[in-house]
Amino acid sequence: MTAPSPAALLDPEAIRRLRELDPSGGNKLLERVVAAFSNSLDRLLPDLAQARETDPPDFTVIRHVTHTLKSSSASLGATALSARCGDIETLAREGRDEGLSAQLDAMLQDIQQVRAALAALL
Numbered sequence: 001m002t003a004p005s006p007a008a009l010l011d012p013e014a015i016r017r018l019r020e021l022d023p024s025g026g027n028k029l030l031e032r033v034v035a036a037f038s039n040s041l042d043r044l045l046p047d048l049a050q051a052r053e054t055d056p057p058d059f060t061v062i063r064h065v066t067h068t069l070k071s072s073s074a075s076l077g078a079t080a081l082s083a084r085c086g087d088i089e090t091l092a093r094e095g096r097d098e099g100l101s102a103q104l105d106a107m108l109q110d111i112q113q114v115r116a117a118l119a120a121l122l
Contacts, residue, residue: 009117014077034118037072041111044068052104056097063092066107073114081110 015030022029044065051061070085088103 009078009080009114010121011077011079014075014079015121018076031122033076034122037076037118038115040068040072041115045108045111048104052101056095057092057100059092059095059097062100062104063089066092069107069111076114076118078110078114078117081107081114084110 018030018033019025047061048065051058051065066085066089070082070089073079073085074082084103084107088100088107091097091100091103
């Protein structure tokens with residue numbers, strides 16, 4: 001199985017809009033936005049891992065992490081990841097852990113694919 005292409009994971013229109021903000025690329029806006037996204041992941045994912053390990057899961061932390069990732073992934077055009085984060089955020093807000101672990105595992109896989117797609121753009 002091959003990894004999805006960047007175009008399949010990232011909305012080209014969102015990437016185009018980011019590039020439009022820095023037409024010459026001199027300010028390295030896209031690179032900086034991708035770095036900020038990556039740094040956010042590096043900061044939030046350990047919190048998420050810890051929140052998953054409690055019984056019951058720490059829904060407040062899960063909701064915060066997925067809410068943050070929903071917004072940041074949408075800004076980069078990772079719409080499927082953003083939608084999955086929104087679904088998980090809803091589960092956490094409602095305090096439902098049914099299916100939560102599978103959704104979180106899928107989200108982590110989505111994140112790795114999006115990271116690879118973003119790296120391919122730079």
